[in-house]
Amino acid sequence: MANANMNCWPLIVIGGSSERSQETMGAFQEFPQVEACRLYSKFSARPSSIETIPSIIEKAVRSSIYGRPGACYVDIPADFVNLQVNVNSVRYMECCTPPPVSMAETSAICMAATVIRNAKKPLLIIGKGAAYAHAEEGIRKLVERCKLPFLPTPMGKGVIPDNHPNCVAAARSRALQFADVIVLFGARLNWILHFGLPPRYQPDVKFIQVDICAEELGNNVKPAVTLLGDINAVTKQLLEQFDKTPWQYPPESSWWKTLREKMKSNEAASKELASQKSLPMNYYTVFYHVQEQLPRDCFVVSEGANTMDIGRTVLQNYLPRHRLDAGTFGTMGVGLGFAIAAAILAKARNTGQRVICVEGDSAFGFSGMEVETICRYNLPIILLVVNNNGIYQGFDVDSWQEMLKFGDATAVAPPVCLLPNSHYEQVMTAFGGKGYFVQTPEELQKSLRESLADTTAPSLINIMIEPQATRKAQDFHWLTRSKI
């Protein structure tokens, strides 16, 4: 139902429910589903007659893409499936127009431009709201024209390519901690951005919030300027200001110097880890080799704990809306579904794009059976399972296996561990896809090369890594535990 040239894709779940005449009788799967979906949806409804289906679907589609996007639920009673109505009694609705666009008020734009011009240590943060708004061109121009450092959020990656010289992702903590002016493009000050509060930020940092949702503005901090509107439109308004009175942040400022130094040292540390020759491999070695072969236009899907977190720092995105991960809720199990959706889109658009799905072994366990779907439709997906035997935190596998020989497994196996040396690649071959079990950088390189070369079948590369492998030392823990 979505308009062909629409940028937004509505997210509608159509559910089936019991026959109307059997309600309250204990019908098959009778449940107040519309009510149960209320907390999860922007709009949740059940047509009371076939005649009203078109208008309710139209409203669901529209509610899903107008304003801040979100999921909607429509419940169809089972008896509708075989019911017939007079076609004239149906109230048809055309598909809605693309979402209406709003802009920030001019005075707020001026104020924002002034605050930016006066910044000593400016920083742009690009969130997934910017990606949804298709604001990539405007934001890139703003970054380049004003020579500003920027940082993407996990799903904001690719709005500007990760390898852009102004991207300071490699100095993330430093950038957040010392910036004096931060412009948020569709990025919420939730746990992912540590609520915008000290000690992760300066107590007097000035936030400029650009968002489509009025109620988001002012969450957790008192912003210096709020720019309510479509992020793309607002970015263009800001650009106009800097067109009228050009300005650029001095590239040789001590702030840029600080950031570049930190990036350099962080990147060196990553490279050092990536170049370690010991086996099993560590995360950085794995992602270094993946990154080397990653097609520029591929979709990167990812879920897991360390796998997702470290992978995000190494794997580059060059295109907006080409990264999908576990998101704000950290929901495990979404990866394969996301990969399938992306692959079907790529097939439908006939772009030849590949989907790389980077899974922790534990994450893969949530919905790994979806490889059947991937194989059934021969989708262009390469699954990487980064396999540390499910060890979330340091744990001695050998002694555990020793113990297993002598006693009750249930008594001693910690719930955060998985079975050692699982052959996840065989879950793929079971359904006719290609499977690789790799233990060395060379095997990894070879399997990636083969997988990318073969456009006729999906593949899964099961990559064994050091169970104790963790990430390099952090200034702050990712999930801040500091007092707020």
Place this chain on the structure above:
Amino acid sequence: MANANMNCWPLIVIGGSSERSQETMGAFQEFPQVEACRLYSKFSARPSSIETIPSIIEKAVRSSIYGRPGACYVDIPADFVNLQVNVNSVRYMECCTPPPVSMAETSAICMAATVIRNAKKPLLIIGKGAAYAHAEEGIRKLVERCKLPFLPTPMGKGVIPDNHPNCVAAARSRALQFADVIVLFGARLNWILHFGLPPRYQPDVKFIQVDICAEELGNNVKPAVTLLGDINAVTKQLLEQFDKTPWQYPPESSWWKTLREKMKSNEAASKELASQKSLPMNYYTVFYHVQEQLPRDCFVVSEGANTMDIGRTVLQNYLPRHRLDAGTFGTMGVGLGFAIAAAILAKARNTGQRVICVEGDSAFGFSGMEVETICRYNLPIILLVVNNNGIYQGFDVDSWQEMLKFGDATAVAPPVCLLPNSHYEQVMTAFGGKGYFVQTPEELQKSLRESLADTTAPSLINIMIEPQATRKAQDFHWLTRSKI
């Protein structure tokens, strides 16, 4: 907590709930109140500690006034009342800034102006969203500059004075039915506007929707143009268009002629009814006399069925946000609470404004005891109870009273009737206010004069009318029953 120079007034309900330590034990008034309020609130929360109260109140206030305004609920556990905390552990929050303002995109504004310029039978509808947005100045300029006919919704009355020559409220049905272009300023196409659908509208009428809420746009109709943004800001954008290229709708068009004729005939019919000398009085006679003495700057509060509906057509509003009625939900019982709120505001601002609260007798029964509050605080409120003995539809009171003498009242009294000749004015005098029982136009005039002259006490005028009195013939029933 609301900022002194804020236009919006947050609506926060603070509830008390049971002590935290007694939860699940059957504590006094233990109930999932936050959950129960979810369907009724934009934000509903319970602080988990005293320390978080300020930030949750701030969020409630902000959520209430940012975006489309709405009520919020905050639940305070009983044990907080006597609990002490270290003042340094509390995270204080300043009050939020006034709501952010957004504008429509320029291309949509241009398109809207073009559609208006090309209209054969244009109509503006001014909703309560326009009143909330304080858009009165801009909309009045637009009406006058372009010489356009306009129509207010019930709570949109007064954004432009009702006696403005371009107001076509007296030809409401006609205006809706034949307009070819309708601009909605903060007015929803819900049941009050008959969903924007035939037969109450032309099938091909072009709607231009101006609204602060994206998800409202496109409800029930496919609009020709959508202007998403703050209604005041968007109105100014439209005005700029008509400043750049002035245009006005020809005052001698056949559309204006049609509307003026219909208004004239409707107003004549009303006047005819108002001038009837028979007793008991009818609605029109009553409201005619009330209107004659109504201070221009008073607040008009109203609830009831015919009382509210007919009263709205006769009683004029000259100021925006000075009419409060039962609203979209038709909720009976809100009148006295609204009147008290308006009166406290008037007292706080020291404007000397009066509040006229026009109640149907049935509506008064919902919360009439609030006269105690009115008297306790000596609020400048004049209550009019338009008393038709609670008869909603034609019903023979005499024969009912006859029946009462011979049998069980419960068996024969229809539930839509109230006790005949109730002396509601004594409910007021019971608490020290002034009370009047009026049966003739002269008594009505006199009691109004006295009530308005006396600034020291509230009063209630119990106005007896003909139980069979209804309204003048309508082209359509107000609550459309026509097929949609």
Place this chain on the structure above:
Amino acid sequence: MANANMNCWPLIVIGGSSERSQETMGAFQEFPQVEACRLYSKFSARPSSIETIPSIIEKAVRSSIYGRPGACYVDIPADFVNLQVNVNSVRYMECCTPPPVSMAETSAICMAATVIRNAKKPLLIIGKGAAYAHAEEGIRKLVERCKLPFLPTPMGKGVIPDNHPNCVAAARSRALQFADVIVLFGARLNWILHFGLPPRYQPDVKFIQVDICAEELGNNVKPAVTLLGDINAVTKQLLEQFDKTPWQYPPESSWWKTLREKMKSNEAASKELASQKSLPMNYYTVFYHVQEQLPRDCFVVSEGANTMDIGRTVLQNYLPRHRLDAGTFGTMGVGLGFAIAAAILAKARNTGQRVICVEGDSAFGFSGMEVETICRYNLPIILLVVNNNGIYQGFDVDSWQEMLKFGDATAVAPPVCLLPNSHYEQVMTAFGGKGYFVQTPEELQKSLRESLADTTAPSLINIMIEPQATRKAQDFHWLTRSKI
């Protein structure tokens, strides 16, 4: 729909909602009402067609009276009102049979009897569950056969007459605090019974819980014996045990002595307060005179704070299910509705019973307008408004009134006060009922006498009392604030 010889009265709320075809369109009073009622109802549903109305009403009635009784909600779409269906397509349902009765298992009954026989300081608590179960005959026999002291909960009053010699209500706190075995007949260990925990109870008190609801058993305490079943049936099972092996608790035990002494001293203190001659009267004086004239078979309805709490200790109930008060939730505003329901029942049964509705002045303010309904149907209700000028806690009325003369009432009036000297009786006379304003015991006696003599009209007696009047000193505050 309730069966004529049913003991239980179903509580079904039938709501009206918007037309089905207008759902999601912004229909008049469109709202997810079934969902909104879920937290408040045992069963909440909306028929999807006229054909299913009978079976859904039957299920609502049945759910309301089977198991632990509770309210149910049925929502009827507006378009059903004028819709016609083929009568043969409707699935009619006969009314359900009276609620099924279950009994406790025999071994638990034996164990309970043994625990009772071994009690040193036994106590029975009679809750409203016993009243609902019509267990009065059995419980009275048990009390008398075993010579046990008993205590009613607020709405358990009257299951055995309050003036029964074994009733130790006048030594409530003492009885709870020192009992070693407590048998609960349909009484929950919620806040009203102080959760069954120290310091209000002995730490090792043995509870025997008799309840119709399995999930209620074990709440807050670990009971010595649980007797799950219909309370009437279980009581008979217990009686059989004491029939087989008769036993009685020694009437001259030190426990009985302790209780009787405490009752005597408490009753003396009450009498002392009741006999005070100073004016205005205090609560005890008022209730003493009311109690003197209270017909034995009347319904007593009550709500308020001190009015309800003190009134409960003085006003006697002699019949089960003849006391209705604000209940577990302490919901204010229910009094007049309860009184009307009781009066209609009395009229329908033609018993000549009167309804005495004892209201605090603040409580009366919640729904005082219902006197219109009372007068319209000429219901045999005598309303007593115990008027302390709305003073909940000690507060100096004179100085407040002084202040009122000099400044802004809103600034100084505490929200817990009402207007002094309100003439609530005029709210009654406004609708044709009898009204009395009484300030002395003699006026009170006279007005009561007249009201009771006059069977043709309802009346309201506005009883002025000392605003500072409170209750006699308590061992514990009613709403326990002690740590639990």
Place this chain on the structure above:
Amino acid sequence: MANANMNCWPLIVIGGSSERSQETMGAFQEFPQVEACRLYSKFSARPSSIETIPSIIEKAVRSSIYGRPGACYVDIPADFVNLQVNVNSVRYMECCTPPPVSMAETSAICMAATVIRNAKKPLLIIGKGAAYAHAEEGIRKLVERCKLPFLPTPMGKGVIPDNHPNCVAAARSRALQFADVIVLFGARLNWILHFGLPPRYQPDVKFIQVDICAEELGNNVKPAVTLLGDINAVTKQLLEQFDKTPWQYPPESSWWKTLREKMKSNEAASKELASQKSLPMNYYTVFYHVQEQLPRDCFVVSEGANTMDIGRTVLQNYLPRHRLDAGTFGTMGVGLGFAIAAAILAKARNTGQRVICVEGDSAFGFSGMEVETICRYNLPIILLVVNNNGIYQGFDVDSWQEMLKFGDATAVAPPVCLLPNSHYEQVMTAFGGKGYFVQTPEELQKSLRESLADTTAPSLINIMIEPQATRKAQDFHWLTRSKI
């Protein structure tokens, strides 16, 4: 926390939620989880402090097993994990006593016995409520003493062994359709029992309902007798009646004759299907061979469509509470979790029992990855995947595969199909379990033999069957579509 000698196992879900101090701030996985679980739980709560955890867990456990059993939810804020409290401030609660037992009233028992004695065509239906109540001994005695035919519901199978001569499961439809008296032991008249209505039942059939839940009684039908209480206790009450006045239903009645004839013909049809030699095998052949080797004491877990439905008719249960299937909701994906739970119980009890998990291939896809857990803990589970290539209804696989070669798979593959010839056994071998791919009866027999012999490793047998294979002709469709 469950008592060692408890029959019931509480079902408590403990969820983790965000830190209390970050509520409303956008914390990690912040969500109103207690509220979201309300519709799915008997009790849903979040402790407000560590001190209240024990009492809330106790209440959750108790609520889960008292009355009709059900799931409960307890939500633990993340900050509790590392919080410390003074151990003395914690209110510890002992585990609750086993569920209280109630019985039916004696008069209802007598009436039920009379109705049974007068039955012309009696039938007992044994539901999962009877299994939960551990009523097996009593019900078997009743069946044998009175020589009554009985029918188990899906999870009531095994309360009496399926091979009991009085089991008329093979004549299910006939038995339901013509019985004149039906005794329901813990079986609901929901969709699984076709609501108890014609045409699946006689219009005047007399139902005797035995249930622990009062509100269940009278659902959809007006029962002749209702017996409210613990099913085990009520069964014993019935037995006492037939002990006092022995009675047995004549084994040579025409009803028994009718049932035996129908059973014979149905069993012959099944046997005929089971003995077909053509390959691929059909369902009956598969289940015939499985049944031959099934250990008597094994747990049978099953989910799927035809796999579950046909499997249920062939695979025999000999022990109560040893069958777990998709249940009333037909929830797919529960199978492996059920199997793991049963296997852990068997291991904990050290009974040497095996778990046979019979999965449709589509059903296996929902949670097949749980084989990792099965292998990690080496659980004694044998998984059977009955593989018809996911074909739910007749569908031509060959022509589909032909089409796949020429075009877009997404365009032509019906959503109800899975990939042909999936090697599900490799999903098992990937994790170290045994895997078998079987296409013939001989291979099936051999793999079963090996799997049962090997007590050291779990196994999965992937059984290829004829994609078009369906069940034998039915008198009625399982999911009745007939008008009700």
